[in-house]
Amino acid sequence: MRKYVFVTGGVLSSVGKGIAAASIALILKSMGYSVTAIKIDPYVNVDSGTMNPYMHGEVFVTEDGAETDLDLGHYERFLDVNLTRDHNITTGQVYGTVIERERRGEYLGQCVQIIPHVTDEIKARIRGVAEREGADITIVEIGGTVGDIEGLPFLEAARQMRLEEGARNVVFVHVALVPILSVTGEQKTKPLQHSVNELRRIGIQPDIIIGRCDEPLNETSIYKIALFGNVPRERVFSSHSVDTIYRVPLMLEEQGMSRVLSELLALNGRRADLSEWSKLVKRFEEASREVTVGMVGKYVELTDSYVSIKEALVHAGIHHGVRVRLKWVEAEWLEGGEDRVKKYLDDVDGLIILPGFGARGAEGKIAAAKYARERGKPLLGICFGFQLAIVEFARNVVGLKGANSTEIDPKTPHPVIDLLPEQREIDRLGGTMRLGAYKIKLKQGTLANRLYGRDIIYERHRHRYEVNPRYWDVLQEHGLVFSGWDSSGRRIEFAELPFHPFYLLTQAHPEFKSRPNRPSPPFMGFLEAILKHSPRVG
Ligand code: GLN
Numbered sequence: 001m002r003k004y005v006f007v008t009g010g011v012l013s014s015v016g017k018g019i020a021a022a023s024i025a026l027i028l029k030s031m032g033y034s035v036t037a038i039k040i041d042p043y044v045n046v047d048s049g050t051m052n053p054y055m056h057g058e059v060f061v062t063e064d065g066a067e068t069d070l071d072l073g074h075y076e077r078f079l080d081v082n083l084t085r086d087h088n089i090t091t092g093q094v095y096g097t098v099i100e101r102e103r104r105g106e107y108l109g110q111c112v113q114i115i116p117h118v119t120d121e122i123k124a125r126i127r128g129v130a131e132r133e134g135a136d137i138t139i140v141e142i143g144g145t146v147g148d149i150e151g152l153p154f155l156e157a158a159r160q161m162r163l164e165e166g167a168r169n170v171v172f173v174h175v176a177l178v179p180i181l182s183v184t185g186e187q188k189t190k191p192l193q194h195s196v197n198e199l200r201r202i203g204i205q206p207d208i209i210i211g212r213c214d215e216p217l218n219e220t221s222i223y224k225i226a227l228f229g230n231v232p233r234e235r236v237f238s239s240h241s242v243d244t245i246y247r248v249p250l251m252l253e254e255q256g257m258s259r260v261l262s263e264l265l266a267l268n269g270r271r272a273d274l275s276e277w278s279k280l281v282k283r284f285e286e287a288s289r290e291v292t293v294g295m296v297g298k299y300v301e302l303t304d305s306y307v308s309i310k311e312a313l314v315h316a317g318i319h320h321g322v323r324v325r326l327k328w329v330e331a332e333w334l335e336g337g338e339d340r341v342k343k344y345l346d347d348v349d350g351l352i353i354l355p356g357f358g359a360r361g362a363e364g365k366i367a368a369a370k371y372a373r374e375r376g377k378p379l380l381g382i383c384f385g386f387q388l389a390i391v392e393f394a395r396n397v398v399g400l401k402g403a404n405s406t407e408i409d410p411k412t413p414h415p416v417i418d419l420l421p422e423q424r425e426i427d428r429l430g431g432t433m434r435l436g437a438y439k440i441k442l443k444q445g446t447l448a449n450r451l452y453g454r455d456i457i458y459e460r461h462r463h464r465y466e467v468n469p470r471y472w473d474v475l476q477e478h479g480l481v482f483s484g485w486d487s488s489g490r491r492i493e494f495a496e497l498p499f500h501p502f503y504l505l506t507q508a509h510p511e512f513k514s515r516p517n518r519p520s521p522p523f524m525g526f527l528e529a530i531l532k533h534s535p536r537v538g
Pocket of ligand 1 (some may be wrong): 462
């Protein structure tokens with residue numbers, strides 16, 4: 001069995017297509033099918049790795065080291081699977097392959113065109129994933145908004161697939177915004193109607209329409225969407241704003257999603273069993289305590305830049321029965337004296353120094369690390385946060401004046417953080433970092449070892465710099481404990497301070513592997529320490 005669900009978006013981007021796609025995937029999985037998911041990004045970049053988070057949001061790293069779209073993170077968290085690089089298809093990859101093939105002479109004699117050559121490549125990639133995964137049903141989310149020029153070849157490929165696979169094997173789901181006019185409070189379906197028309201113009205009639213609205217869709221809106229969208233009333237779904245994205249599958253199922261999908265795709269007719277999932281959502285909603293975590297970074301205006309970290313905190317919160325309130329702190333605000341640091345961080349229960357790149361805000365992150373170390377506030381430093389906390393320790397505890405990372409100050413007298421040796425020869429920036437899952441050995445008896453409950457773990461990575469081996473001895477002599485190493489023993493992966501309520505730094509990105517039902521150990525430990533030590537938590 002090979003079936004496909006295409007998810008398109010209308011009116012504007014960031015309308016919740018990714019969550020809708022992940023929710024449908026979960027519903028189908030809970031009906032007993034093997035399900036996988038693909039994200040199509042119609043931009044020309046080969047992957048998201050070279051894009052600024054403000055352009056794109058978080059770069060999600062897979063086990064196999066691909067730098068992908070953040071929706072893959074949602075799929076992994078909802079489906080509880082690990083996806084690979086071929087689950088994120090971009091225009092850059094598709095054209096790259098077609099052009100390469102043309103140069104090899106594989107289209108000899110032909111004029112190479114968008115239809116059929118580019119669309120064939122798109123379909124081959126989608127089918128290839130379904131085949132390799134042995135998936136009964138593959139969800140394919142087409143990024144961007146219907147009407148974008150760059151999305152057209154992908155929509156065309158989807159249209160062709162319906163023809164080739166048969167109507168019972170391909171379903172189109174369209175997710176579009178239904179705005180509410182603040183003056184009248186009225187739900188407006190016209191933009192959604194237009195986006196459906198746009199789809200129909202290119203030969204796609206959606207089977208299911210999901211109206212994304214701040215409030216539940218009212219009967220009038222549902223009636224209009226069904227009529228003008230040309231679908232039966234029971235195939236119009238309301239996806240309204242809720243407290244947690246993890247409620248969305250439950251919300252869609254309450255409106256009959258598994259029944260409708262069963263009809264359309266000729267499935268087994270089983271209802272979705274979301275009982276375990278719904279327990280997690282209840283625990284989230286019923287949490288009585290609240291903690292505040294300071295999130296120190298440089299892309300805090302677009303908090304989607306750190307979506308996996310936000311979700312990892314939600315997961316750990318569910319398991320500790322606490323709501324985690326996030327206080328976003330732009331690292332640059334912390335530059336210019338201790339008073340500023342206190343002003344922004346005195347009211348947080350613990351802080352995370354976030355991953356990142358480049359000099360802007362680096363001194364602010366260093367100041368935050370100093371504050372957390374000296375005040376005994378729980379601190380989790382991730383990747384760049386790990387590196388800058390080591391810089392802070394080198395400067396203020398070891399006494400190495402001017403210590404820095406060579407990423408920030410190439411002429412520093414004490415390069416405590418330096419380029420990975422294998423990075424020295426690299427002259428291209430795309431896809432060349434140390435990426436993906438690597439083995440880490442944890443030192444027995446350390447905090448990291450206690451949290452993970454084992455000696456060998458695998459976490460994902462995305463970095464070019466590391467702790468410079470020349471400084472290991474002096475850092476350790478001053479009390480820093482290295483608690484995790486890579487498999488060669490030549491690279492530091494975890495560091496901690498024993499006489500501190502919680503001071504854990506990691507070169508890895510544990511957030512990428514956190515799941516609602518399996519929170520990431522460092523995040524669990526971080527919240528545990530906050531609950532134990534923060535005077536503000538009742
Ligand atoms: N800029 C740092 C490096 O390249 C950290 C990267 C990160 O935080 N992901 O090593």
